[in-house]
Amino acid sequence: MIARLRKFIPVLDWGRTYNAAAFSNDLVAAVIVTIMLIPQSLAYALLAGLPPEAGIYASIVPIILYAIFGTSRALAVGPVAVVSLLTASAVGQVAEQGTAGYAVAALTLALLSGGFLLTLGILRLGFLANFLSHPVIAGFITASGILIACSQLKHILGVEAGGHTLPEMIGSLVTHLGETNLITLAIGAGAIAFLFWVRKGLKPLLRSLGCGPKLSDLITKAGPVAAVVLTTLITWAFVLSSQGVSIVGEVPQSLPPLTMPGLSPGLIADLAIPAVLISIIGFVESVSVAQTLAAKKRQHIDPDQELIGLGAANLGAAFTGGYPVTGGFARSVVNFDAGAETPAAGAYTAVGLAIAAVALTPLVYFLPKATLAATIIVAVLSLVDLSILKKTWGYSKSDFSAVAATIVLTLLLGVEIGVATGVAISVLLHLYKTSRPHVAEIGLVPGTQHFRNINRHDVETDPTVLMLRVDESLYFANARFLETLILERVTEGCAIRNVVLMFSAVNAVDYSALESLEAINERLTDMNVGFHLSEVKGPVMDRLQTSHLLQHLNGRVFLSQYDAWVAVSGRPVEPVGRAMAAAC
Template sequence: MPLSDKVTRYLPILSWARHYDQATFGADMLAAVIVTIMLIPQSLAYALLAGLPPEVGLYASILPLVAYAIFGTSRVLAVGPVAVVSLMTAAAIGNLALQGTAEYLIAAITLAFMSGIMLTLMGLLRLGFLANFLSHPVIAGFITASGILIAFSQLKHIFGISAHGHSLPELLSSLLAHIAETNAYTVVIGVFALGFLFWTRKGLKPLLLRVGTQPRLADVLTKAGPVAAVAATTLAVYLFDLGGKGVSIVGEVPTGLPPLSMPSLSPDLWSQLFLAAVLISIIGFVESVSVAQTLAAKRRQRIDPDQELIGLGTSNIASAISGGYPVTGGFARSVVNFDAGAQTPAAGAFTAIGIAGAALFLTPLLFFHPKATLAATIIVAVLSLVDLSILRTAWGYSKVDFAAVATTIALTLGLGVEAGVSAGVILSIALHLYKTSRPHIAEVGLVPNTQHFRNILRHRVKTAPHLVTLRIDESLYFANARFLEDHVYDRVVCDDPISDVVLMCSAVNEVDLSALESLEAMHARLLDMGIRLHLSEVKGPVMDRLKRSHFLDHLSGQVFLSQYDAWTALHATKRGPKVA
């Protein structure tokens, strides 16, 4: 690969920047304005969810966007704080009993830095394929359960009470224990904000279109709904002195750009946060790359998962050195960025400029902002993540997948987000091992007047009493080799005078050493029974491996190019076994 191509691979900005023009600039700027309007209240709200000061949400939405614009491959992915990662951050650092201390923020910064290092190293080592080990049903179950947890965790701000807990039973118990402390003014603000935001999401745009508003302007005004809720409730708190009547407000938010910061280098803290950093990295990458691939496909573009790891890794490192916490590509804001017409990652950099402007000039206006409105913003955002229909879909399609989804949801709700995501990772791997350890093996016969072979239980086919052909629909490796052995032995122990067994290997992409030893043991046992073992339709790479062993030298039967060749040679004549 030429040096210029290598540089471009690691710096994707060099690829799209050379074609940047005025029209692209205009499209990116418009998208940036819309995303900035949406991102300001979301950033504040997600920082609150993570247990951090609200300005930290703004800090985590500036430099990470710039870093992703340089290193990321998606044209429309919008990086920043997201609900699930914020909840995972709160769960990870909350376990350290640092809430409300300066060390809490240092721990969040350290968590972002650790996640950034992990993701970047995985990208450099080209380990993007590891995300494939997380099954979609399990991830969907985890995100659904996380959305429910997040919504319940914000009810304390809607009611104006104190409550805590990292699992649903803990949250419900704490909410019920403090429900008598409910502040009526806070409830009014929270319910108003919830109702307004739900209506804005569903009803505002159709209303604006009916009164003749241009579609693009209607879209901008709809996305500005949370800003309107922030302005209205902040003004109400200020005018009616609701802060003095028990309504919890944001208070003083520091004005200025993010301060340069350093993560803690304490080995004890790193060891305590290690597992959380791994889980946040995995979930963040899976969520981000899923969104990026979906949106890229709509424009016939492509992303590079390995480079996406580097893009997300550098974004988290940038968040850490600018006083932020872990970030990833957000679904909602990325879709908004896409719909608003963003053409390049420069839209993210322009959004960063807008957020920086808000941090410089708008933070004094947030002093009287009620936390109930931020909680309402979070609840409305995360309820879109809740999809309980995945249970019905999984039940109808696969009981094994249903068990994995239901277990992930139950553990996440019952034990907390870390237990849920850990269970999700383990279940995904266990599910893969279970399915591949019991491969589908079909006995096949010849479809009349063709050269095709199909399952004898599904089709009317020709068979021969002395000939058994088994099609193996999976690669052979240590976890399923014994299963194949047992299946073959069970089949040949019958009253029919079986003389030949053919393993049809058209779906076998690999045979590992354990499977090879199993084939050798099977061959020896069949030979003792007077049965020859044959192979058909063996793929080139598998044949290359077999040739490097002694298996083919001692094979009692033959290796046929096609199953039809095996049928032609073996079905008509019963022969005795070849003596090795």
């Protein structure tokens, strides 16, 4: 009972061996991540169309809940760029930004997302996320990065622009370009330039001045904080808010409040599908990061338990003034590099953010929104990877079509349509490819007991024996293809007396495929052609033995393909030559 409880509440497992050294390492990591998270949380709330405090609230209770239920020792949970964009897109369709209904809808979105993730975790259905292929995810994240960066240009320019798709955003920006606030532009552009320099040039500079690697890395990670402090002081000292520079303004000094999501059937119906998309995309991103970091320390990640941890985190956000959250790549890497030993580092980060929410929020009153926009732009541009188009084009045209369609449709029609289309294209392409499986006609490699494709190797064949290797599991989509292939091959006019199907690559045979195999057996029986199977895997044989196929099979089932060749060729193995195989 206790072991089972530890499985569902991992803190009971790693907490038993928690010691002073782990506490020290976790505390240092928490301080670094907290410094990084304060400007990030404010910025991502801005991206989601919510008040800045919502970003901090979404980074407190959710982190604690994940520390209790999650399995990753380094994953840092909270608001991330892509989920914030998806939140703005989904909530913007049911409520107007800046209204109470908008905030309630964001809470409802977190509730639905948390409930969906929790349900998947309890039912152990984490494998469903595998339907999002890597090319589709890469294309979606690239397109999202472009959309996010473009959506923040209005804050850099200091204009009122809108739109959810790239053409709408560009059109709105062009329309309002004449209203650009030059002071805001100077702050935003300066912050972008500074943050890019921090990323690329600050660490080498510090190392050249004699700073140690850890100190140099810490100062570099604190770069966004420096941009926040500097631009806030400039805005306050020169009263730039009176000259049209948009600032964060008053942020409540309080811990996360208890909030109640909207539960109206209409609102739930409107947000259900976006919640599912947010959940799956967030889970895929989170687990990918968690598994990558865990592998570096030979630790184990349980994807189904991760669903429960992320589900609990989102439910926590729903009732404490937040919005949907997931594990963030950048902050998780920082957490890992800073030496986090256990999920307790996340709990300490939550304490640091709680202190900031109570004591430090007045200090961001004069923080320019252009600085937060600059923080977002610099962060998300690292997500943009257009090289995926070149890579997939050279490797697989079908994967390229999925990536290209996802990017183009996400940019032109919005994030939800883009990712849904990408998933649909991936599934359809998979069905198409598996509906036409690779079936190789094989022959014996001279001097061995190995069989290879007659079109690739110089092999020995027999004109009276057709040997085919099926390189795909057989199911409803490809069963008829195999049936047609065999019957066409047998009726070409050659003196084929036996057909042998090599099943070494067949992992499953569904009922539709079973019926096709039975039909093949009946047709070949009518033609006085033997029908044989070889190298059938145990699980497949177990299934076939429950059917009537083996009872009525007019041939045999052989343990190896070589045994089948010796039995059906009817003569000593002789090099018949590739020409005879080609003539047949």
